[in-house]
Amino acid sequence: MQIATLVVDPSYQRPICGRGRSNVDRIAREFNWRFFAPVVVSPVEGGKFAIIDGQHRTTAAALVGFETVPCQVVIADHEEQAAAFKAINGDTTPMSRMALHAAGVIANEPRAVEIAKVCACAEVELLRYPVPVDKQKAGQTMAVGAIVRCHQHYGADTLITALQCVTQTANNEPGMLSARMIKALCEVLKNRPEWRE
Template identity: 50%
Template sequence: MKYVDPSEYRAFVGEPITENLGVAPRLDWVPIGWLRIDPAYQREVLRQGARNIGRIAREFDWSLFGIVVVAEIEGGLYAIVDGQHRTLGAALRGIEAVPCLIIEADLSKQAKAFAAINGAVTKIHGLAIFAAEVAAGLPAAIALRDACDAAEVTICKYPVPANNMKPNETLAIGTLQRCLKTYGSDHLTVALRCVTQTRRGEVGHLREPTIKALCHVLEVEPSWKEPENRLLKAMEKFDFAKELEKATVTAKQQRNETHTVLGNVLFAFLDAELGVPA
């Protein structure tokens, strides 16, 4: 565990705009019936927002809720500055009061606070989210980790520059998640092993087009997966780097997807090497 030490970030502060830190907020539990949503700056709840509210209600857990930021308005009521989706989700579960951070702000400052809270968020990369899901023991994340482990693949916890990556590391978290869902863990493992077991010591082959192409081709002709040693022996002859480069150029010329072009090349190669059972 690390100490909360801000010293390494001091250079990013610059000159403070003012010495005035504003009025300190207070914390309290506020009845949902006292809360209001101001359409002047709050986002309209559209379809995706409605889905999010439904998910919050369905999976409600106080440890995942956080606090709602509100500002006191006339009549002893409070305007929600941040947290309307969470509040609506809580209300759907019959919860009567939510924990609030109460700030002192007029309408203009409420809107400014809304923009600051929602606009200055450090976006969390999918790699970091996956690492957290594994730590939390979520079944889908564990299944993907295990499928990758079986192929000796390491999913990086954060984006790594290409020149710093190690053999069998990958950044293609979204592709791996989709392929696991589409093809299953055993199929994904075999596809990944076509790279890790034939290009030992090499870096950079576990990329989206290559993973997609391998998974698709082995789905089209599943007989090529068994026996695996026969498949791997054939794949030792396939030049991943060269064929991916050519497929990228061809895909641009044809206005096609790189993984589709690479998949066609890969299918022709394995058909010539292994053939298709009668």
């Protein structure tokens, strides 16, 4: 459909600002039709179509210079449009950082691949989904977010050594690779670089 025929109903749609604006910018920068789900729209007055789902994708496509986007048309009155918007955007299962990281590794995303290499060097297994501590094995962790932040803040060498402080010692017990432990070890090693030798 022509982007010019698509409209946003402000009575139930949110404006694009803050995080939404950043999301549009990211989609435009990394634009790829393979990642573009059809926009869900419904006919409204004046030959236009209200966007129920896909406002950010559509805006990004327009920024890149496209004049049309693939759409799925549903027949719905105003209340049903709002209900569909709520169901599509509000009733979703959020993705965990663990699942997103695992998908990033398979997709060969540079940051995810680098984190996977760091963990492999330290004999750490990043879990792909939550596992209770009593069911984890030594060297496993759910602390993907902490590992990513420590990699950014302290660098690969410090992070590998911090992880090895657990995996290559008698401390290698299930649950020991918590976010708190990883961050604390990185901070100590940053302040005592001679301990990294």
